[in-house]
Amino acid sequence: MPSPTPPNATRPRPPLLRHPRFVRLWCATTASGLATWAMPFILGLAVLDGTLTAVHLGLVLAARTAGFLVAVPLGGLLADRHSRRAVVLWSGLLAAAATPVMVAGLDTPPALMAAAALVVGAGQGACRPAFQALTAEVVDPDDRQRANAAITFSVRVTTLLAPGLTALLATVMGTAPLLLVTALFWLAAALLPGPGSHTAAPRADRAPFHTEFLEGLAEARRHPWFLAGLGALTVVIAAGYSSTSVLLPLASRDHYGTEAVLAGALTAYTGGALLGAVIVARWTPRHQGWTALAGLALYGLAPLSLILPVGPIVVFAAYAVVGVGVELFNVPWFTAAQREVEPGKLARVSSLDFLFSYGFAPVGLALIAPAAQAFGTDAVLVACALLCFAAPGLAALAPGARGFAVDRVARNRPFSRT
Structure with a gap:
């Protein structure tokens, strides 16, 4: 007859894939990472097929970077002031809504496409600190290292396999439909995560934005x-x-x-x-x-x-x-x-x-x-x-x-x- 397990024995922790809230968060972060990676690669393919010029590509990518850098600190402030889940939702929806505008701007002067890329970059930047904070809410402290490793593993698999698959799909679908697919990824990133434990502070207790930034x-x-x-x-x-x-x-x-x-x-x-x-x-x-x-x-x-x-x-x-x-x-x-x-x-x-x-x-x-x-x-x-x-x-x-x-x-x- 096997002896009972001592009450103080260390038991192996269950796999993270058995935690539905983490699985939803992992899928969402993977989707956002795939959308973030895919956009410049697809636009590079658009340069190769003559849909976009190299100069226009530089302007669009610069606009996306500018949107990212502006939105990152703002996203951090909003994610601490409000629900992290809500910030992920609205930033993902913002990027998803702006992506079709980029597609519409492929055959027009670069201003429209650059403006849409600015908004996509803002959505990307706002969700990054919110995802980091949401991971800490969803995952127990003892599991966070494994969780972060699983998230980064999915990102690396994406960057390893996606270039070849994207180039193959571009020969069948074209660059405009591929860009629309990234909007679906942003929708998944916005809608998949479950709620966290952080709640919005009462309006009366909120300090001005600049004060909260200095607190950070x-x-x-x-x-x-x-x-x-x-x-x-x-x-x-x-x-x-x-x-x-x-x-x-x-x-x-x-x-x-x-x-x-x-x-x-x-x-x-x-x-x-x-x-x-x-x-x-x-x-x-x-x-x-x-x-x-x-x-x-x-x-x-x-x-x-x-x-x-x-x-x-x-x-x-x-x-x-x-x-x-x-x-x-x-x-x-x-x-x-x-x-x-x-x-x-x-x-x-x-x-x-x-x-x-x-x-x-x-x-x-x-x-x-x-x-x-x-x-x-x-x-x-x-x-x-x-x-x-x-x-x-x-x-x-x-x-x-x-x-x-x-x-x-x-x-x-x-x-x-x-």
Whole structure:
């Protein structure tokens, strides 16, 4: 006869797929990620078939980025002031409604299409901090790391499989119907999530918008590890991601004489990210913050692999390791914010994360090519690699960086630089 399980024994937690509220949220975040990824890719196909010019494509994508950057902090404010579920709903509906207007603008001057892209970007930006805060409401604290890993895993699978499928569908459907499909994804993102536990504050208790924004900044300052990690992430994206986005295609063409290296490196990166998501879903290192920052620092291998006289296999291996490292950072980073930040201010703090990390990426993209012309490609790649290594290393020195947490005393007082 088997002995009974001791009452204090640790039992394995049930799979997250058995939690309907998380499954609905996971499907919604996957749909929003797919819609976000698909739009620039489909518009790129429109340039190839002559429906859209390259100049118009640049204007439309710039408008979408502007809408995203404006809406991210506003979305964070609204998500903390009102129901996170309501912010996801209205931002998704906004993006879904604007997408057909983009389709109508394909054969017109770019103003209409750019205006619609601005609205789509605003919907995309407003939903991001709301989704982060809603995840913390829907998922129990002990399950959040697995939940964040599952969400990022779905995003990586999308980026791995969707390009080929989209290009294949474009030969049958055309770019305009494909854009309309993204509106359906936005509808799914808006309608699928269930309600969270956060409720709107009484109207009489609400402070002005600027006051609540400053409260979010004050909450972020209470977590020195968050400010340091955000600074490192911003530097790595602006330097590492931007350098490889601009210079990897050139290296593929000039060093190896084939675009296959570009495609192979990006595929290896996505494959590494998938592996990283699987690892971090099952592994919680003792010093989680330092491990995450070390994973972020691995991004320096990407520009470094483009300098050294190595074969394509080494480049692919470097990008695969970078992909693993990115997810070793992303999942603990999101989980720590959901754990450490005051729940009523989580969306505002998350909006700062997206605003800075995504906001400075266009700056890096704009500066890399002129810098390479002025100082040489190798010099720029070396500088970017050093920045990717140094920024997380410096962030690791911040209070609380070892575990992405601060002690209870520090949590109850504002962070002081003195």
